[in-house]
Amino acid sequence: MTTLEKMKILTDSAQYDLCDYVSHHKSSQVNLPGIYEAIGHNGCKIPLFKTLQTNKCKNDCKYCINQSKRNFTRLELSPEELAKAFLGYYNRGLVNGLFLSSGISSDVESTMENQIETVHLLRKKYGYDDYIHLKIVPGASKDSIKRAMALANRVSINIEAATPSGLAELSSTKDYNKDILKRLSWINNLQHKSTTYPNSTHTTQLIIGANNESDREILSRMEKIYKKSELKRTYFSAFTPVQETEFSNKESCSTDRTSKLYNADSLLNDYHYDVKELVFDNNDNLLLTQDPKILAAENMNIFPVEINRAPLIELIRVPGIGMKSAREIISIRKKIPFSNKEQLRKLGVVVDRAEPYIKISGEYQTTFDF
Ligand code: SF4
Incomplete structure (x- = not known):
């Protein structure tokens, strides 16, 4: 052979x-x-x-x-x-x-x-x-x-x-x-x-x-x-x-x-x-x-987290936020706080997934229908 x-x-x-x-x-x-x-x-x-x-x-x-x-x-x-x-x-x-x-x-x-x-x-x-x-x-x-x-x-x-x-x-x-x-x-x-x-x-x-x-x-x-x-x-x-x-x-x-x-x-x-x-x-x-990740988030009582204050361990639990973008958020907010979700989108955050779980400068990003 x-x-x-x-x-x-x-x-x-x-x-x-x-x-x-x-x-x-x-x-x-x-x-x-x-x-x-x-x-x-x-x-x-x-x-x-x-x-x-x-x-x-x-x-x-x-x-x-x-x-x-x-x-x-x-x-x-x-x-x-x-x-x-x-x-x-x-x-x-x-x-x-x-x-x-x-x-x-x-x-x-x-x-x-x-x-x-x-x-x-x-x-x-x-x-x-x-x-x-x-x-x-x-x-x-x-x-x-x-x-x-x-x-x-x-x-x-x-x-x-x-x-x-x-x-x-x-x-x-x-x-x-x-x-x-x-x-x-x-x-x-x-x-x-x-x-x-x-x-x-x-x-x-x-x-x-x-x-x-x-x-x-x-x-x-x-x-x-x-x-x-x-x-x-x-x-x-x-x-x-x-x-x-x-x-x-x-x-x-x-x-x-x-x-x-x-x-x-x-x-x-x-x-x-x-x-x-x-x-x-x-x-x-x-x-x-x-x-x-979404199922896990629905069972946690930490949300919504404040983008300008949440520690890394909470940011990475937000659906739509990955490790890289979470680190960038922490680095950027030390110099200037985030004021809107478009800033997050530019960092690669999947905003549609993330918005029910976050606040930015105290503001909810989703309107809840009850
Ligand atoms: S998986 Fe088991 S049977 Fe298959 S090659 Fe490896 S040791 Fe041999």
Whole structure:
């Protein structure tokens, strides 16, 4: 089998891992395997080469295309093959970076070793100094995590579920606390305490809708992690059934659900909300038809807030006011108080959303019909 034929299989097997940027989809620009356009926070498209080192896996994650019980072509690329294949793309300007992940073929350490060797070759032998995201596999040793972080711009370990019992519904071969949360904590401590990894950030991913966990359980887990770590962000992968797996007849998860989880997760991570401020339905799930920030605001007794006096923590709870515009409001009002909503609009405030929740110089901005 040629390297190109192997890459076609391995890059298809890698498509379910979202852990880079806001969202991504396969590029239709170039007819070569493995090019994905990641969409950055500012909307720019960043083409990445995204592949597995191997699709051999001894684990039995019931949602996964690569799980051990499926019968399909299993193969791997050597570190040299993968490094050269990636550089073939990069040197032609087809991609701006590498996202490398792997199935766990025989043991965890040799899996990590192959990935690290690939990245080491790129950095030290071929002088590649652009973006690399490297996936840490569950159960990896602290030493291999350190070496991965010294070479990659970003690492991630997928927590997959919000609770040990939630993970047990998905897999019998991973230990939630020992193999995953402990490693997440190591990554965070290494990043936080050491000057060796100044450019390394970390992210995680959960599979949504493959087990019975509610949105409240998912967001409660994320709240705990954000409070204890510097996790950059979380990705929510909507479960899609894969043929020849135990979950092949299970219903898909709607992207409406993951989209609401992204909204609520941003309130926790970017705006420092507590889960207890969010509103859930009787099944502890977010309401799919309403914005979590507006629902949360309707349950708070701080409104209307005075634009010329409210502290940052209150300004960012106003629907239509983001962190950037809240900071600008505070900076500007020190010199000159705001007198009308057009001044807010110029700062990027979505005034139609914000006006029921604010006063400007003591004046309500909405007429209430009773
Ligand atoms: S560890 Fe689980 S999720 Fe990862 S490749 Fe193996 S079966 Fe798939």
